[in-house]
Amino acid sequence: MGATLLTKEAVLNGLAVERLAIMSSLSEERLRRSLPALSWSHPYPPYLPANIPSVYMSAAKAPSGVICRGCTTRRGITADVRAHLALPDIVCLQHRVWQSPAPCDVSAAPEIDRAQHTLRRIRRLHGNRGMSLGVRDARWIIAAWTSNVCRESELTDRWHSRRAVLGLVPWHRSDDLSARIVTHPEVAILAAALAPNYTDPTYFTRTGFQLRRFSAYLRASLDLNPIPHSMNDPIRAFVRIVQSNRARWRDPKSVMITETATPRCT
Ligand SMILES: [Zn+2]
Structure with a gap:
């Protein structure tokens, strides 16, 4: 599950992903699992140079959802927390809330x-x-x-x-x-x-x-x-x-x- 989100998304070329893997001491595979957006972009986006590690910031394409407020208030968090959720995780099964884009009670x-x-x-x-x-x-x-x-x-x-x-x-x-x-x-x-x-x-x-x-x-x-x-x-x-x-x-x-x-x- 993603952490809190920004409105911007970074597109990295293949060399930048390799460098990120070295800097974070995480394998590329693990990075791609934690940051699914890395796998959506082309490994060599045409608008980025192919031979040097490059990053391009753009408006976030992946919509995110507000995490179930029952879960966040229990942890003492009052602000809305946004996250990218895969479809099997989109409902908080404890509070029966559909979490994207805003919490919606589906307990009925x-x-x-x-x-x-x-x-x-x-x-x-x-x-x-x-x-x-x-x-x-x-x-x-x-x-x-x-x-x-x-x-x-x-x-x-x-x-x-x-x-x-x-x-x-x-x-x-x-x-x-x-x-x-x-x-x-x-x-x-x-x-x-x-x-x-x-x-x-x-x-x-x-x-x-x-x-x-x-x-x-x-x-x-x-x-x-x-x-x-x-x-x-x-x-x-x-x-x-x-x-x-x-x-x-x-x-x-x-x-x-x-x-x-x-x-x-x-
Ligand atoms: Zn919940």
Whole structure:
């Protein structure tokens, strides 16, 4: 977890990262784990000289969250403490507070707690990359279900009532932060089912894999009717895309989960 944050972010070229590692007596790998932003920048940013260690300061790209106030006041801290949090750590499980960008009480929806445990399990089993890719693609499927073409009214009703229970304002876009919170439990269930696909390239083409059964099982775990109302089932559409063009879907370049600053490479 990051420490308190500034509004500026430093971009270091490869030589500067090497020097930072020597000065701090920490390995480059450990530095990159503690300062995920180091891994987001290109090793040789075109606007920095390639042959001398250089740093460029810019406005922070990674949004940060205010740490749960229950946790900070218990430690006698009255000021807001900001930190970059990976998605599995974004909810304070003790006080049930979603911490990004400002604390939001989610105690009225215990399924959000369960989703956090699911995400931690995915991260343990499939690494940060598998979890991030799973969440990205789960959100792709969820966004399709909110569209007019393959709307799942059971889900949209469920999200509306969860939104009301949590006291969140109505959403306008599927990538709106409150929509992220409201759809989080379903995202975690889908991400858990998709995650093995990123470590096993044959996962969706293995002998015995049946797309219809996979979709029905996944829909049942979301308490949906196993047979989709519409012919445009985004679960099946997603699997078909991966089967025919998996390189693109395994590309970690687009895995950054922006609102939580989950790093794309670990
Ligand atoms: Zn807390």
